[in-house]
Amino acid sequence: MSLTRPHALAGAILLIVILAYPAVVYILLERVSPFLLALMLIVVVGVRLKLAHLRLGDSLWLLAVAAAGFLAAVAVTNSAELLKFYPVFMNAIFLAVFVASLFYPPSMIERFATAARMEMSEQGRVYTRGVTVVWCLFFVVNASISAWLALSGDDQLWALYTGIYSYLAMAALFVLEYAFRGVYQRRVRSRSRGAAS
Numbered sequence: 001m002s003l004t005r006p007h008a009l010a011g012a013i014l015l016i017v018i019l020a021y022p023a024v025v026y027i028l029l030e031r032v033s034p035f036l037l038a039l040m041l042i043v044v045v046g047v048r049l050k051l052a053h054l055r056l057g058d059s060l061w062l063l064a065v066a067a068a069g070f071l072a073a074v075a076v077t078n079s080a081e082l083l084k085f086y087p088v089f090m091n092a093i094f095l096a097v098f099v100a101s102l103f104y105p106p107s108m109i110e111r112f113a114t115a116a117r118m119e120m121s122e123q124g125r126v127y128t129r130g131v132t133v134v135w136c137l138f139f140v141v142n143a144s145i146s147a148w149l150a151l152s153g154d155d156q157l158w159a160l161y162t163g164i165y166s167y168l169a170m171a172a173l174f175v176l177e178y179a180f181r182g183v184y185q186r187r188v189r190s191r192s193r194g195a196a197s
Contacts, residue, residue, distance in 0.1 A: 019163075019167070020163070021041075021086060021087070021162075021163070022087065022158065022159040022162040022163030023159060023163050024037070025037065025083055025084065025086075025159070026155055026156070026158075026159035026163075029080055029083070029155070033078060034074055034075075034077075034078050034079055034080045034082070034083045035074075035075050035078040037074075037083060038071045038072070038074035038075035038083065039071075039075055041071050042068055042071045042072065042075065045064055045067055045068045045071070046068065062093070062097065063090075063093055063094075063097075066089075066093050067086075067089075067090065067093075070086060070089050071086075074086075081150065081151075084150040084155075084158060085146075085147065085150050087142075087143075087146040087150075087162040087166070088143045088146045088147045088150065091139045091140075091142050091143035091146065092139070092143055094135075094139050095136055095139035095140060095143065098132055098135055098136050098139065099136055101132060102129065102132060102133070102136075105125075105129075106125070106128075107125075107128050107129045107131075107132040108132050108135070109128040109129075109131045109132045109135070110124075110125055110128035110129070110132075113128055123188050127181070127184060131177055134173070134177070135173075138169070138170070138173055142166050142169070142170075145161060145166075146158075146161065146162050146166070149161050149162070
């Protein structure tokens with residue numbers, strides 16, 4: 001039997017769990033202990049890693065292992081407060097990965113572009129580096145708001161922001177970047193034609 005189907009299924013389940021994490025915590029926290037919630041999530045991450053074998057890139061391995069470590073800390077402490085800091089923790093990990101790529105090029109956005117088989121000029125490298133910096137700022141702001149809400153004690157507002165609003169903000173950033181990229185590319189082409197004439 002091929003591992004492709006279970007691999008894809010596990011990946012889909014992991015993505016759903018990550019996206020639904022705030023809702024799951026909000027709904028189940030009064031019914032299930034943080035210890036049991038953390039164990040369930042560790043199992044999901046573990047199954048994903050088992051089915052992935054060595055096909056995950058270094059960055060994804062780092063994220064998966066870091067997530068499992070964080071959830072293990074939640075299980076050991078049985079802390080509901082720490083459980084709500086998971087979005088903060090994940091934003092911090094993404095921030096670390098993106099910042100590291102600025103110091104050890106190529107930048108993370110350039111890596112994504114290269115993986116999508118986009119041709120990369122020098123202007124493209126400058127642009128993708130700038131977009132990487134913008135994402136770093138997004139992770140700082142998102143982590144700060146998530147931390148403030150986790151400490152505020154308003155579980156409903158925390159779940160709404162970390163489970164809906166932060167994803168909408170991320171989608172808006174994708175759309176704005178895509179629109180700006182078109183403008184930027186037209187400017188670069190216009191300058192190139194002007195220099196050639």
